[in-house]
Amino acid sequence: MISVLGECVADAFAGRVSGDDAGRAAGQRAADPELALRVLPGGGPANTAVALARLGTPTRFLGRISRDVFGALFRDRLAASGVDLSGCVDAAEPSTLAVASLDARGQAAYSFHAEGAADWRWTAGELAAGGLAGSSCLHTGSLALVREPGREAVERFAAEAATRATVSIDPNVRPSLARRDAYDVPRWCAFADIVKLSEDDLAFLAPGEPVEQVCDAWHAAGARLVVVTRGAAGALVSLAGSRTQVAAPRVAVVDTVGAGDAFTAGLLHRLGERGLLGGRLDGLDLGAAADAAAFGARVAALTCAVAGASPPWAHQLTEPAAS
DSSP states (O other), rough: EEEEEHHHHOEEEEEEEEEEHHHHTTSSOOOOOEEEEEEEEEEEHHHHHHHHHHHHHEEEEEEEEESHHHHHHHHHHHTTTTOOOOOOOOEEEEEEEEEEEEEETTTTEEEEEEEEEEOOOOOHHHHHOOOOOTOOOEEEEEGGGGGTTTTTHHHHHOHHHHTTSEEEOOOOOOOOSSGGGGOOHHHHHTTOOOOEEEEHHHHHHHHTTTHHHHHHHHHHHSSEEEEEEEEEEEEEEETEEEEEEEEEOOOOOOOOOTTEEEEEHHHHHHHHHHHHOSSSTOOOHHHHHHHHHHHHHHHHHHTSSSSSSSSGGGGGGGSSSOO
8 A cells, every 4th residue: 555645736727708708607798807717626645646546556645634615526536536535634724726727738837825724734643643554655745845834744754654664755846835945855865765856846956957966966865766757758767876768658738737646656556566665665676667667657648638637547558658
């Protein structure tokens, strides 16, 4: 089993409604232009949990899920995908809302409404109650490791988990919600076995530094496997200083929402399938790491081929992605 710790976010996709359309919809005369929001359940860790469960990995989500209308949406989506919610906290605080707009390439830009939200208020007691339940791997990161007041409790929980499970971290940088110095990846590498991030994350965290230099510094700090995703260019896989590239399948992109989270799920699923999770990745070689990353790239490609963060089910990977 893999445990995933982090946030659920209501992704509200913005679209303009003309005054004429708004008036017709209401059976009235033309009104002023309006902005319509299509809300979908998201959040990096929640997306990863959904993708893992759909691939067939037993998955447990540790999240503080609000009792509001968005919280019900999160629970329904996670449960429908087969995610175990027994480690979740029923939270009184509101859900986090992210208003997203898509550019011509399907890339999303977000503005967050996160102050006072349920996701960031973890306590040591809540995390201890949730526990790891025999999981071979804990995946966390994103905003859970950088947002007050719960960040210290989450970091301590992850560090303690490293004594008995593989720890995976995805910084999933959000510059509008946390400063660069909040993403202390070298410190996290002291307990993280896997660091997966995008090239945009890397450009924010280590501007102007060669990717190989950053990977080697993180290896020296403790992380055995570093994977940097590069969108359509594939991914760089760095295992204890040995490196290789994997290609990304070609696909007609609808949007890229949730693609990085799906990649992470594919990577972890493949490592778990091969019995490589549960320790410090001592049995992992570069070929197996590259194979896991290539599988992650396939999962991400199928996610890009549909609207929103809707990762594929296992049966949808029986055929290679379109080339």
